[in-house]
Amino acid sequence: MDALQISELRFRRLFESAQDGILLLNAETGIIEEINPYLVKLLGYTHEQIVGKALWDIGPFRDVPQARQAFVELQRVGYIRYEHLPLQTASGTLVDVEFVSNRYDCGDIAVIQCNVRDITDRVHTEQALRTSLEQSIQAIALTLELRDPYTAGHQRRVSLLAVELAQALNLSAEQTDGLRLAASIHDLGKISIPAEILVKPAALTPLEMQMIQEHPAKGHEIIKHIVFPWPIAEIILQHHERIDGSGYPHGLRGEEILLEARILAVADSVEAMASHRPYRASMGLTYAINELKRLRGIAYDAHVVDACVRILSDPTYTLPQ
Numbered sequence: 001m002d003a004l005q006i007s008e009l010r011f012r013r014l015f016e017s018a019q020d021g022i023l024l025l026n027a028e029t030g031i032i033e034e035i036n037p038y039l040v041k042l043l044g045y046t047h048e049q050i051v052g053k054a055l056w057d058i059g060p061f062r063d064v065p066q067a068r069q070a071f072v073e074l075q076r077v078g079y080i081r082y083e084h085l086p087l088q089t090a091s092g093t094l095v096d097v098e099f100v101s102n103r104y105d106c107g108d109i110a111v112i113q114c115n116v117r118d119i120t121d122r123v124h125t126e127q128a129l130r131t132s133l134e135q136s137i138q139a140i141a142l143t144l145e146l147r148d149p150y151t152a153g154h155q156r157r158v159s160l161l162a163v164e165l166a167q168a169l170n171l172s173a174e175q176t177d178g179l180r181l182a183a184s185i186h187d188l189g190k191i192s193i194p195a196e197i198l199v200k201p202a203a204l205t206p207l208e209m210q211m212i213q214e215h216p217a218k219g220h221e222i223i224k225h226i227v228f229p230w231p232i233a234e235i236i237l238q239h240h241e242r243i244d245g246s247g248y249p250h251g252l253r254g255e256e257i258l259l260e261a262r263i264l265a266v267a268d269s270v271e272a273m274a275s276h277r278p279y280r281a282s283m284g285l286t287y288a289i290n291e292l293k294r295l296r297g298i299a300y301d302a303h304v305v306d307a308c309v310r311i312l313s314d315p316t317y318t319l320p321q
Contacts, residue, residue, distance in 0.1 A: 021116030023055075027103055028110065030054045030071045039116055044090030060087040070101070074112055078103035084123065087116075096123045133228060134181060141184045144191060148198050153321075154271060159183035160320035161308075162267040168307040169263070178230025179260040185232075186239050186264060189218030216240050217249045231258060239264040242299040262301040266292065266308050269300070274319055285312055285319070 015022060021039030023032055035050050043050075043060050050058055056067035073080050082099040089095060098117040103110060141155055162183040166176040190198060193215060197208050204212065220237035238261035241247035243254055247265075257265075273288040289312050296305040311317060 021097070021118075023114040023116065025055060025112040025114065027075065027105075027112050030056070032058070033111070042089070042095060042116075042118055043087065059090065062086070062088050074101055074103055084119070096120045130229070137181050137185055140188060144185070144187060147191065148195065154275065155184050155187055157275075157320040158186065158264070158267045158271045161271060162264050164311055165263045165267060165304060165307050168311060169303065171259070174230070175260060178228070178232060179235065179263060181230065182232040182235035182260065183264050183267065185219070186236050186268065187215060187219070188222055188236060189215030189220070192218045213240070213248050231260070234258055235260045235264060239268060241265070243301055244298050246299065263304050266300050266304045270308060270312070271319065289313065
């Protein structure tokens with residue numbers, strides 16, 4: 001047996017025993033030339049039902065335009081990757097996979113190798129962890145609201161408005177989720193402030209105001225060691241920073257402030273101005289809009305203000321209750 005035969009035999013053994021799925025495509029036509037046993041078993045189709053067909057003509061690839069576009073991209077750049085791609089098995093169930101393809105040119109022969117890894121269990125674990133984190137955050141939010149009846153619902157209303165702003169500004173779903181959760185506990189640090197100061201129906205003394213201004217840092221301190229997939233602790237820390245550097249606790253300026261924190265700052269301010277407080281009546285939406293315009297680009301991010309003014313100026317709009 002010569003060296004080439006030995007090499008081919010080794011490849012065949014690796015191909016057939018691999019615990020990831022492997023597809024070999026004709027680089028010119030997209031026709032599937034070979035599929036390994038692991039992927040046959042994962043998808044539930046027979047070897048004969050898959051080999052000889054185009055990538056987009058077999059059942060697992062439900063999104064035909066996506067499969068065609070992926071092949072065109074593969075021909076153009078030689079590499080493509082999907083971190084989450086739903087494949088449909090012969091029985092109709094969905095399998096979440098990581099899909100990586102590379103084009104290899106060997107002289108006159110060009111082949112595309114597609115590696116398919118089943119990540120369904122990992123996705124389910126991540127979803128369960130995400131749900132647990134969200135439930136923990138909501139429990140914290142409820143605890144804070146029970147402690148301070150005057151601002152009960154404040155964080156929830158701020159969160160709802162912040163999400164509307166995020167959507168108007170075309171933030172990704174992932175960024176929006178992080179902002180929603182950070183907004184729902186953005187006043188976490190107020191748990192360190194005596195209740196009589198929080199509900200005081202009169203102007204605060206300088207010392208009391210200093211204690212209030214410590215709440216972003218206190219909130220950050222409480223959750224900074226919790227590992228979230230979003231920068232929640234930093235958003236909380238920065239939500240009272242201002243574009244011109246006049247905010248607290250660190251006097252950050254402009255884009256030194258996370259975009260999510262800049263959005264939260266506007267949502268928090270609007271809700272505070274438009275809601276009743278122990279020491280004053282609601283100032284109303286008109287007042288809030290005028291303040292946003294006055295402080296646009298000074299205290300508040302100009303793009304966030306513009307989005308918020310558009311939302312609030314709609315005659316049919318009402319703030320979340």
